Amino acid sequence: MKWSEFQAKVRVNLLVDAERKGRGIQNYINQLMVSAVVNLQDYIEAFKARNVNTFLEEDMNEVTSGRNAVETQFNPTHATIESVIVSGPRNDTGSQRWFSYVEQVPWSSRFLVTNGCPARNIGYAGRVTFGDGKLYLCSPLVDNQKLYVYWSGIKQSYDADDLVVYDDATAKAVSDYIKAHLNREVDKDVGLYKSYMEMYNKQRQELHRTWKDFNHTTAIDHAEGGTSGIGSGGFTVG
Numbered sequence: 001m002k003w004s005e006f007q008a009k010v011r012v013n014l015l016v017d018a019e020r021k022g023r024g025i026q027n028y029i030n031q032l033m034v035s036a037v038v039n040l041q042d043y044i045e046a047f048k049a050r051n052v053n054t055f056l057e058e059d060m061n062e063v064t065s066g067r068n069a070v071e072t073q074f075n076p077t078h079a080t081i082e083s084v085i086v087s088g089p090r091n092d093t094g095s096q097r098w099f100s101y102v103e104q105v106p107w108s109s110r111f112l113v114t115n116g117c118p119a120r121n122i123g124y125a126g127r128v129t130f131g132d133g134k135l136y137l138c139s140p141l142v143d144n145q146k147l148y149v150y151w152s153g154i155k156q157s158y159d160a161d162d163l164v165v166y167d168d169a170t171a172k173a174v175s176d177y178i179k180a181h182l183n184r185e186v187d188k189d190v191g192l193y194k195s196y197m198e199m200y201n202k203q204r205q206e207l208h209r210t211w212k213d214f215n216h217t218t219a220i221d222h223a224e225g226g227t228s229g230i231g232s233g234g235f236t237v238g
Contacts, residue, residue: 001163001164001166002160002161002162002163002164003158003159003160003161003162003163003164004160004161006164006166006170006171007030007033009168009171010033010171010174010175010178011175012171013171013172013174013175013176014029014175014178014179017029017178017179017182020182020186025182025186028182028185028186029178029182032177032178032181032182033174033178034156034157034158035177036173036174036177036178036200037155037164037166037170037174038154038155038156039177039204040166040170040173040174040204040207041154041155042154043204043208044204044207044208044211044212045152045211045212045216046165046211046212046214046216047165047166047170047211048080048152048153048154048155049152049153049154049155050082050150050151050152050216051076051150051151051152051153052148052149052150052151053074053148053149053151054146054147054148054149055072055135055141055146055147055148055149056141056146056147057140057141057142057144057145059072060072060137060140060141062140063114063136065114066113066114066115066116066136066138067114067115067116068116068117068138068139068140069113069114069115069116069136069137069138069139069140070136070137070138070140070141071134071135071136071137072134072135072137073133073134073135074130074133074134074135074149075133075134076151076153077153077154077156078153078154078156079151079152079153080151080152080153081104081130081149081150081151082150082151082152083101083150084101084102084104084128084147084148084149084150085099085100085101085102085125085147085148085150086099086100086102086120086125086126086141086145086146086147086148087099087100087145087146087147087148088120088122088143088144088145088146089143089144089145090122098122100122100123100124100125101125102125102126102127102128102137102147103125103126103127103128104127104128104129104130105127105128105129106129107129107130107131107132109129110129110131110136112127112129113127113128113129113136113137113138114136114138115138116138116139117138117139118139119139120139120142120145126138126139128147135149152216169203169206169207169210170207172203173200173203173204173207176196176197176199176200176203177196177197177200179192179196180192180193180194180195180196180197180200181193183196
């Protein structure tokens with residue numbers, strides 16, 4: 001479903017709280033929706049946004065202080081790198097390609113990348129490291145090679161048409177999270193705050209149990225006939 005549709009489901013579960021007067025209160029409710037799903041993404045791996053960025057030879061710049069290494073901007077927030085794959089043509093026409101996993105080097109050992117490594121071939125994919133808002137790769141991409149970076153992250157901003165994986169049970173949990181904070185911050189009722197947070201935490205645990213064995217998917221997989229809205233929306237990618 002779209003983020004706007006999910007918001008509507010949350011508001012249905014809010015009941016009378018959805019009609020609280022004042023633009024400040026309504027803005028606070030919208031802010032709490034995002035805070036709740038950020039909290040859920042941090043707790044439930046399957047809720048994290050999944051992305052792939054593709055880089056070509058022309059996207060890279062030479063590492064001036066290094067040797068046989070290139071760099072490019074890569075700075076998504078709250079990102080976890082799942083895998084890095086390089087691909088190259090297997091024949092002259094490029095109709096067939098080989099794929100190989102690139103060795104990921106910790107940022108603390110980045111000199112193993114910036115100082116260069118042997119030329120890439122079908123049996124050797126090279127090395128990559130991430131840090132300082134950049135991606136560093138050795139050896140450089142050549143001969144129509146492509147680099148694919150698969151990563152997951154916590155999405156922290158939403159547009160109305162953004163597709164999400166969240167379901168009806170998630171909407172119920174988010175509504176209780178919102179009720180808890182409205183009772184604490186607006187009504188100054190700590191007792192009700194604790195009660196709603198207890199309900200939210202139980203629902204979060206149940207969502208974790210339900211989703212933990214699912215194959216990780218993107219929101220596009222949960223849309224009926226949708227073909228857009230996926231990618232790096234909400235993230236900062238160079």
